[in-house]
Amino acid sequence: MNPPRDKTFLRVEGLRKRFGATAALDGVELEIAEGELFALLGGSGCGKSTLLRCLAGLEQPDAGRVLLAGQDITAMPAFARPVNMMFQSYALFPHMDVAGNIAFGLRQDRLPKRDIAERVAAMLSLVQLEGFGGRRPSQLSGGQRARVALARALAKRPRLLLLDEPLSALDRNLREAMQRELVGIQARTGTTFVVVTHDQQEAMAMATRLAVMDRGRLVQVGRPAEVYEQPNSRFVAEFLGAANILEGTVTASGAEGQHIAGPGFGILAAGSAAPGAQVAVAIRPERLRLERAPMPAPPAPNQARGTLRGVAYRGEGFTFHVVLEGGAELRVSQPNQRRVTEAPVAPGEPVLVSWDDEAPVVLTS
CATH class of the missing domain: 3.40.50.300 (P-loop containing nucleotide triphosphate hydrolases)
Known part of the structure; x- marks a missing residue:
C-alpha cells in the first residue's frame, strides 16, 4: 500500500x-x-x-x-x-x-x-x-x-x-x-x-x-x-508477532470459501483454491479458544483437536501449547481477566481449539 x-x-x-x-x-x-x-x-x-x-x-x-x-x-x-x-x-x-x-x-x-x-x-x-x-x-x-x-x-x-x-x-x-x-x-x-x-x-x-x-x-x-x-x-x-502455521489440503471449494483439512484440524477460510491443492494457513494465538474436550474425529470446520503439552503463566494471561494429531503444534494465548492463578486445563488432557471464521489467513506466498 x-x-x-x-x-x-x-x-x-x-x-x-x-x-x-x-x-x-x-x-x-x-x-x-x-x-x-x-x-x-x-x-x-x-x-x-x-x-x-x-x-x-x-x-x-x-x-x-x-x-x-x-x-x-x-x-x-x-x-x-x-x-x-x-x-x-x-x-x-x-x-x-x-x-x-x-x-x-x-x-x-x-x-x-x-x-x-x-x-x-x-x-x-x-x-x-x-x-x-x-x-x-x-x-x-x-x-x-x-x-x-x-x-x-x-x-x-x-x-x-x-x-x-x-x-x-x-x-x-x-x-x-x-x-x-x-x-x-x-x-x-x-x-x-x-x-x-x-x-x-x-x-x-x-x-x-x-x-x-x-x-x-x-x-x-x-x-x-x-x-x-x-x-x-x-x-x-x-516475523510480525506470533503465528500458528497449519499446512493442509483443500478438500472442497465454493461460495463459502475453501475447506482445508489436515491431521487433527479442519479449516474454512476465504479463497478458491482447487481441491487437492496444498496450502498454508496462519492463525494468531490470541484468536484461538481452548477448552477441555474428548477426542472424537474428524473435527468440524475451524476446530482442532489435540493434547495439551504445556502451560505458561505470563501474568496478563496464559499461553497453552497444544500438539495435534500428526505432530502439528498450536500456541494459544488467553487473557487472564479474572486474576486466575491456575490454568483451566492441565497438561496431558485432550483439548478442543476453535476460532472464528475470519481468523484463518491463507498465505499467498
Whole structure:
C-alpha cells in the first residue's frame, strides 16, 4: 500500500546496493507521504539500515534513485540534503552541555547567536527538558539522552528525519514511554519520520505504516493492523508477532470459501483454491479458544483437536501449547481477566481449539 502519487514526499526507485557477494538492497521500491511516521522492520542483515543510510547520503546505491519532494537527491552529499539522522548510539558530545549539543549543527550552519538560542530553547521545550541546557550527557538518564539526540536532530528543521534503532538502549518501561513521546513530537512538528527497528511491537505502536524487509527486499508494506491481520507470506506472519502455521489440503471449494483439512484440524477460510491443492494457513494465538474436550474425529470446520503439552503463566494471561494429531503444534494465548492463578486445563488432557471464521489467513506466498 502506497500513498497517492500526488501526495508522495519520499520516493525510492529500484534501489540496489551490494557489499561483495551480498545484496543488501535488491531493487527496493517505496513511497512515503509527507508527515508520515514510517517504520522499516526486519531482522539483522535484512537491509533496513543500509536503506536508511542511502536515504541519508551516507551510502551511495549501486543503482536506483532517491527523490525527495520530486528532487533527485541520489548523488547529493549528506550535508546538502534537507535530511537529518538520529543514531542508535545518540552520538552526543560528552564535553558539551545539552544546549551545546543541540546547537552544534546550527553553529556549523553559522546561524546568528540569537536565532540559535531561540531554536535551542524551542527544542528543549519540545522534548520537555527545560532547565537541562547546562547539564552534560553524563548527568542525564538514558531517556533524557535520547530526547537530547532527538532535539539536536530536529533543531535544523529537516524535512525528513531518519531514526536508526532510536530506543534500543532503553529498558522496557522507558522504551514504551519514549515511543509515546516520539509519536507526540512527530505529530507536533509534522516532520516526516522514517524509523528503523527490529522490534515488532515498537513498529506497530508507533508507525502510521510499516514495511517488513527480508534479504534486501520489501516483502510487505501497509498499515500495522493491515500487515498483522493479513500477512502475505509465511515470513511476515511469523516475523510480525506470533503465528500458528497449519499446512493442509483443500478438500472442497465454493461460495463459502475453501475447506482445508489436515491431521487433527479442519479449516474454512476465504479463497478458491482447487481441491487437492496444498496450502498454508496462519492463525494468531490470541484468536484461538481452548477448552477441555474428548477426542472424537474428524473435527468440524475451524476446530482442532489435540493434547495439551504445556502451560505458561505470563501474568496478563496464559499461553497453552497444544500438539495435534500428526505432530502439528498450536500456541494459544488467553487473557487472564479474572486474576486466575491456575490454568483451566492441565497438561496431558485432550483439548478442543476453535476460532472464528475470519481468523484463518491463507498465505499467498
